[in-house]
Amino acid sequence: MKKVLLIWLLAAGFASAGATAQNIALGERVPELKIQTWLDNRQPEPAPTTYIEFFHSTNPACKTSLERLKEITGKSGTKLRVIIVTKEDPAKIAPLLRPYLSERISVGLNAEKSFTAFGVSYLPFGVLTDAIRKMREGSYSHRAEVGGNDEISELAAEFNDMADRLQTIEDARRRFVSDASHELKTPLAGIRLLSDSILQTQDMDAQTVREFVGDIEQESERLARITENLLRLTRLDSGLLPEAQRVDLSPVVARVARMLRLVAEEKKVDLSYEVRREGQTLASEDEIHEIIYNLTENAIKYNRPGGFVKLALAGDEDNCLLTVSDDGIGIPEEDMPRIFDRFYRVDKMRSRAAGGTGLGLSIAADTARRRGGSIEVRAREGGGTVFTVRLPRCKEGGEER
16 A cells, blocks of 8 residues: 655645645655755654644744644654654754654654745744734844745845835934933933032122023023924924925025124124025925024134134035035034934034034034935034035926926
8 A cells, every 4th residue: 555645734834835846735745855864863663644844943833733734643643753854953953842742743854845836835923913013012123034036035134124124214213212311311400400509509699690590591581492493303203294385495595694693793703695596486484584594693603703604505407505614613524424314513612602503513414404405514624614505496387406
């Protein structure tokens, strides 16, 4: 009597192989399977029916099926034997499979023929399932390790790319929360210290009290600026942008120059602007004002007495270009790549003394980017810094070029 070799495909562990594989149905005769090495040298006793389980440790369904196989062989006695076939490293899978060995169950290691000769191939969904579960639990560092060039490996590669992006976003979120907490804590600590000093000092003179109250007011204003900027960043991150309209840039440049002229005079900085070419872009006027104001105010704050700040509006057929240049203290070359990072300051002590929050440049850059533009920074020849804002120019009909 010819023995029939049954292939038992359990759960979602296996699927039909490619065009070269044979499509073998349950009960059909299959190609010869040669197993030369057995786990612990234990071969199963002969039986009328043999089940073959193709096993892979990354598939949780395989482990579940082994429990069922062990139960079935106990009930079937001499009528059934089970061969678990695996091509994994014996040292890796031996601890997993050894508990299932019996007179009726054995493990064949590294069978000669490829599994595809039997119409089956591994779809290691267990790897993806495990990775997805870990990601759902918040472990964005876990990756699905799947080799090969089939659709499953491509799916795993896409999953890993997605995990990389989510990890980057999560890292940025954690840094943002940490930095925001620190920035909010600093003025709060100052307010508490100053108020405690006033309350606990019985004979404090009126002049000192006024000075302390003034310091408290400044810290309160700084706290309000930080909170306002955090809200702006939240709106930017959520994609909730104001409705875009045609914005004429030259009146905004002129208005910012007028608003900051007194600030520049107090710092003994010469502030000027010129319009070499008019231009319109699609955005909100408040957004454009904020970008120009932030860049100009920074250029004045971190300048020196006798220095200058120049605004120039120009561009080409496709873009409006605004440059804000100064001959101030400049930005060290090593700080240039991070100048638009949130909460990043070149000189933390000087920035805080000037009332900076470390968010103005980040907000300006994010706003420009979300409106299809960009902001670049470079050192000015002869000293100082040049910021260049690029925004898409409107066509006559109101659309971007």
